[in-house]
């Protein structure tokens with residue numbers, strides 16, 4: 001069977017194998033590949049009864065040199081360990097996580113899209129509680145699964161913008177709840193908000209659950225704002241050369257309820273390298289009016305620029321840009337260049353695998 005890379009959409013395409021490993025009697029079994037995509041699960045398993053489930057998302061890229069690069073998978077392993085601890089599950093050791101990803105890649109070589117297509121092989125690691133238990137509690141058995149899927153390019157054709165609506169009606173996660181963990185429950189809890197936003201023709205911009213004044217996250221992605229600051233402080237004007245009077249600031253929210261995005265972390269490192277000021281702090285919704293560019297960021301899209309944000313509660317629209325702005329476009333290209341092996345990987349973010 002041949003895969004038609006051109007019609008590959010941004011959705012799940014089943015591959016030959018998934019990889020599984022169970023935690024039983026105090027240890028993880030060696031990850032193994034199987035063609036069977038169904039689980040034999042007790043109806044009372046803690047994942048079904050109490051939502052004990054965490055997941056991850058990462059990609060392998062076929063580079064310009066034909067080599068395959070897995071992007072920062074160790075960070076995904078660490079984040080899944082934190083999610084596991086957050087839901088009282090057994091964390092998957094980093095070596096088991098890496099072994100499972102490499103095996104999933106090796107067993108599904110024919111699903112790694114060619115470089116020219118802009119498509120990637122996406123991995124969805126999943127961790128669930130499998131102990132049958134009707135009495136409330138976390139259980140002792142777990143299953144770790146890696147589901148690979150080739151996915152088409154997020155931007156077919158042109159890098160474009162999306163519009164967001166400010167949400168203050170549905171909270172996706174409590175300030176000290178599970179928002180910082182990548183768990184299915186946060187998604188189920190957010191569907192009322194995201195579906196309402198889609199029905200109105202927007203993506204959903206979540207505000208903090210306590211005050212609803214501050215920007216939290218963009219649906220399932222982190223928020224980035226770009227501000228060009230003119231530094232007018234007296235001593236600065238005296239000492240700074242004329243060309244140095246603009247500073248570019250990369251702003252991203254600080255909140256206990258948002259998921260620490262690995263894409264955002266990578267973009268922050270690239271922004272610092274470019275001499276931009278990188279600030280993580282609480283960001284009020286009204287501050288959108290001082291931003292020249294804004295975007296959502298995550299593994300799926302890398303960067304998704306925002307053209308406007310509508311705030312229905314204050315009947316106000318913040319216009320950012322019509323077209324993706326220059327700062328975020330350059331950061332997008334720089335990160336994609338590293339992922340596709342077009343630029344030196346000075347941060348050692350990619351693991352190059354034989355394939």
Ligand SMILES: *Cc1c(COP(=O)(O)O)cnc(C)c1O
Nearest residue numbers: 220221222259261262263298299
């Ligand atoms: C996965 C996810 C992100 C993006 O994280 P990346 O590591 O960049 O893919 C952001 N927000 C939420 C809620 C997520 O689940």
